[in-house]
Amino acid sequence: MIESTMKKTTHLLPILIVLLAVTGGAAWKKFQKPTWNPDAGYIAPWTENSTATASSNPAGAAKILDGDPNTAWQSEAPLPDGFISRRDLNIFLGKKLTKANGQNLQNATDGNAASVADIKSNGQDTATIFIGTDKKLFSFSLKAAVNGPLVIYISEGKNKLIPVGRYSVTDNFQLKRFEIPGGQAERLLLVYAADFQLFELAALADLPTESVTVDLGQIRPIGQVHARHWAGGDNAVETQILLSSDGKNWQQVASLESDILQNFITNLSPEISARYLKIQHRLKANDWNKVFIWEVKAYNRFGPYGQMPVAIAGHSSLREMLGVNGYWSWGTDEYSDLLAPDGGPFRFAPVASHARNYHDLTWDLRSPSDPIDFEKMAKNGGTPATEWLNWDREYKAWNDAKLSVEASLQFYRFKPEDWKNPREDGKRYAEAFTRHFGLKNGNGQICTIEAGNEPWHYPAEIYREILLGIAEGAEKGDPSVEVFPCALQAVDPLAERIGPWKNFIGDRITEPTSKLLDGINIHCYSYAFDKNGKRRAVQPEHVNSSFWEMLNAIRWRNQNMPGKKIYLSEWGWESEGGGEICTHDECVSEQAAADYAVRGALIAARLGLDRATWFYYGNDKSGSSLYTRSGLVSSKNAGFAKKKNFHSLASLVKIMGRQYILSVFREDEIGWVYFFGTPEGKVTHVVGWRPVDTDRDGGQTVWAKVGKMKPKAAWLLDGSTTPVENSKAFTKFQNGELSILLHASPVVVELE
Numbered sequence: 085m086i087e088s089t090m091k092k093t094t095h096l097l098p099i100l101i102v103l104l105a106v107t108g109g110a111a112w113k114k115f116q117k118p119t120w121n122p123d124a125g126y127i128a129p130w131t132e133n134s135t136a137t138a139s140s141n142p143a144g145a146a147k148i149l150d151g152d153p154n155t156a157w158q159s160e161a162p163l164p165d166g167f168i169s170r171r172d173l174n175i176f177l178g179k180k181l182t183k184a185n186g187q188n189l190q191n192a193t194d195g196n197a198a199s200v201a202d203i204k205s206n207g208q209d210t211a212t213i214f215i216g217t218d219k220k221l222f223s224f225s226l227k228a229a230v231n232g233p234l235v236i237y238i239s240e241g242k243n244k245l246i247p248v249g250r251y252s253v254t255d256n257f258q259l260k261r262f263e264i265p266g267g268q269a270e271r272l273l274l275v276y277a278a279d280f281q282l283f284e285l286a287a288l289a290d291l292p293t294e295s296v297t298v299d300l301g302q303i304r305p306i307g308q309v310h311a312r313h314w315a316g317g318d319n320a321v322e323t324q325i326l327l328s329s330d331g332k333n334w335q336q337v338a339s340l341e342s343d344i345l346q347n348f349i350t351n352l353s354p355e356i357s358a359r360y361l362k363i364q365h366r367l368k369a370n371d372w373n374k375v376f377i378w379e380v381k382a383y384n385r386f387g388p389y390g391q392m393p394v395a396i397a398g399h400s401s402l403r404e405m406l407g408v409n410g411y412w413s414w415g416t417d418e419y420s421d422l423l424a425p426d427g428g429p430f431r432f433a434p435v436a437s438h439a440r441n442y443h444d445l446t447w448d449l450r451s452p453s454d455p456i457d458f459e460k461m462a463k464n465g466g467t468p469a470t471e472w473l474n475w476d477r478e479y480k481a482w483n484d485a486k487l488s489v490e491a492s493l494q495f496y497r498f499k500p501e502d503w504k505n506p507r508e509d510g511k512r513y514a515e516a517f518t519r520h521f522g523l524k525n526g527n528g529q530i531c532t533i534e535a536g537n538e539p540w541h542y543p544a545e546i547y548r549e550i551l552l553g554i555a556e557g558a559e560k561g562d563p564s565v566e567v568f569p570c571a572l573q574a575v576d577p578l579a580e581r582i583g584p585w586k587n588f589i590g591d592r593i594t595e596p597t598s599k600l601l602d603g604i605n606i607h608c609y610s611y612a613f614d615k616n617g618k619r620r621a622v623q624p625e626h627v628n629s630s631f632w633e634m635l636n637a638i639r640w641r642n643q644n645m646p647g648k649k650i651y652l653s654e655w656g657w658e659s660e661g662g663g664e665i666c667t668h669d670e671c672v673s674e675q676a677a678a679d680y681a682v683r684g685a686l687i688a689a690r691l692g693l694d695r696a697t698w699f700y701y702g703n704d705k706s707g708s709s710l711y712t713r714s715g716l717v718s719s720k721n722a723g724f725a726k727k728k729n730f731h732s733l734a735s736l737v738k739i740m741g742r743q744y745i746l747s748v749f750r751e752d753e754i755g756w757v758y759f760f761g762t763p764e765g766k767v768t769h770v771v772g773w774r775p776v777d778t779d780r781d782g783g784q785t786v787w788a789k790v791g792k793m794k795p796k797a798a799w800l801l802d803g804s805t806t807p808v809e810n811s812k813a814f815t816k817f818q819n820g821e822l823s824i825l826l827h828a829s830p831v832v833v834e835l836e
Contacts, residue, residue: 122577127575130300130381131149131381134298134299139296140159160374161372163371164225164259168195168286175220181213182212196284197284201282210274216289221268222263222288228283234251234276238270240269292369299331307355311363316343316373321342321368322365324362331359337356345617349387389632390639392751393639405437406737408432408438408697408716409439409653410440410482411442414702420478434734441482442537444494446495447470452498456468456513461475475521488532492570493534493535493536494539500543506553510553511553515561523562530565532565533565533566534568535567548594554567555601568601568603570587572587572605573589573637574633602649603641605653608633612626623680624683631655634691655696657680657714658710659674662719663723668713675803679803682829701717702720703719728803751775755773758771769832769834770824770833771830788826793822815833
């Protein structure tokens with residue numbers, strides 16, 4: 085991934101004022117002055133401010149709650165001898181070892197392998213220990229000093245003895261462990277013919293465990309458990325999640341792979357009420373095995389992204405919302421004016437109303453302190469850093485392709501220390517830039533600028549100064565140009581302190597600077613980790629998808645910048661297609677990418693986002709790796725062939741591009757159904773789909789009733805070059821009620 089003006093419509097609906105109060109729209113701003121809260125989007129887990137205890141190494145338990153994925157609790161090793169003093173593991177600890185002559189054998193089961201019980205013999209004698217009512221006995225360990233062989237038996241009945249081990253003179257003073265075939269016994273018997281010393285007799289009922297328990301302080305509804313754990317590399321047979329309301333009676337709710345390393349999310353449906361949460365490793369019975377837990381978090385069923393906001397009628401049409409990320413020359417190494425009428429920016433007019441360019445400041449400036457004369461550049465005089473460059477020529481072609489331009493002024497190639505006076509340097513450049521390219525004072529080629537793309541390695545204090553300077557400079561140069569910050573997130577405040585990417589919105593936008601901004605900027609891709617710890621691209625509706633970071637951003641905007649815009653300036657899925665393969669972990673099939681593109685766009689509209697700009701226009705010429713197969717078309721190597729995601733979005737724009745989201749009919753595991761229509765509120769289209777993984781469940785369909793309305797035409801937006809129009813195949817109209825056939829690919833129904 086590269087470093088790594090919308091029409092507004094007033095809807096005269098009586099309930100809008102109430103809904104805007106929930107969603108932070110412009111009308112609400114008139115009634116309430118917001119209180120600045122830098123953490124407004126953050127959803128605190130139930131585990132925040134809770135306490136943790138551990139089965140061993142108790143001093144490290146708090147590390148699983150410190151929010152730092154780089155610190156971990158590490159257990160002690162229960163074997164060979166760590167379990168002996170632990171009451172939760174050693175079932176013989178404190179048990180009475182009996183012998184016919186009544187000797188005091190307390191030291192043999194006191195959990196101290198250094199203390200000793202002297203056992204006398206009358207020639208042939210036994211000492212017996214009763215296992216317990218459940219009779220479970222996985223293994224026992226014995227340390228002794230014998231003068232002759234000590235033979236160990238288990239009994240399964242009154243007269244049935246089974247030999248299970250032998251301790252000889254050559255074993256003296258060693259702790260020796262014996263496993264029990266079948267794992268059950270009533271009694272353990274030591275048979276001996278000579279006096280001996282018994283230092284310790286200890287036993288495990290089952291495989292040893294190591295765990296950390298979190299006390300939430302009160303009973304909470306648990307719907308998600310996030311855990312990052314590792315068993316040290318094949319040291320455990322499973323990792324368990326257990327819940328309890330009293331800390332005594334435990335319910336196992338999940339069994340996890342033990343060697344994941346990445347954060348793994350367990351969803352519980354329905355929610356389970358509990359006060360105590362335990363992450364427990366069941367270790368293999370090997371000596372010196374140790375296990376780890378880095379972080380544990382618990383949430384209700386909505387997780388760290390929170391609940392969906394109330395849906396309101398949209399203020400942008402689908403076409404106005406949709407755009408594409410591009411770059412100088414669009415992969416051709418030629419100015420875009422040479423690519424008309426069908427190449428470069430012209431190719432994307434069917435799917436986009438705007439294009440976002442990664443405008444690299446190092447193409448313009450050798451140093452952030454350099455002045456720049458864009459008028460000289462316009463006369464083919466180049467820039468201080470690039471003598472051949474003429475942005476006017478490039479951006480004019482984008483405008484000629486009917487794409488309004490959003491310039492992401494990326495400066496990641498400059499080091500933070502290169503900015504000698506960040507605020508003044510940013511101000512000087514932005515003033516010159518907007519005065520030249522702005523809609524009012526300039527040549528009208530650029531409507532929006534961003535203060536960086538993803539400068540997440542910059543310290544917050546430096547970025548804040550650059551952002552403020554760029555906002556001030558743009559206001560002075562041409563106030564008609566929209567100003568947005570770089571892409572930021574509102575999910576995790578700790579990102580600023582523990583990294584590696586420092587991008588928390590509350591640390592990077594201040595209240596004074598927010599008044600100069602037109603909105604906020606987010607990048608949301610749809611990822612989740614699978615059970616093996618691999619990051620995978622998933623459908624946008626997936627409960628754990630990172631796509632839902634949008635919800636945190638919406639809450640943050642509503643609280644701190646109500647009425648201002650949210651630009652989703654990067655989103656998308658990587659896929660095969662256009663003659664090029666996609667083999668890395670984050671790939672989906674070409675069909676899935678086509679389905680998710682439309683579904684993601686519809687969700688963005690439902691959430692009221694102002695722009696949703698697909699990353700990327702085309703595949704990279706290199707092989708399959710992260711962000712090289714995000715294109716709507718293939719790379720130059722494969723002739724910029726259009727992929728199915730291009731066709732599915734083009735079909736959406738052609739059929740519904742002028743429509744606005746009006747309301748949500750349903751969003752559940754069966755189907756998602758939305759109503760679209762005119763700015764005045766007339767419903768003209770219904771669109772619905774199954775919120776499933778296309779590659780796994782895409783072949784299944786289901787009929788769903790949507791209400792009293794009559795179909796006129798229907799299309800399946802499956803990425804075909806021309807979507808099939810067949811109202812009879814996709815709709816039923818009986819007794820005045822419409823039903824639509826829901827697929828993984830969205831079905832659009834035009835109404836009479």
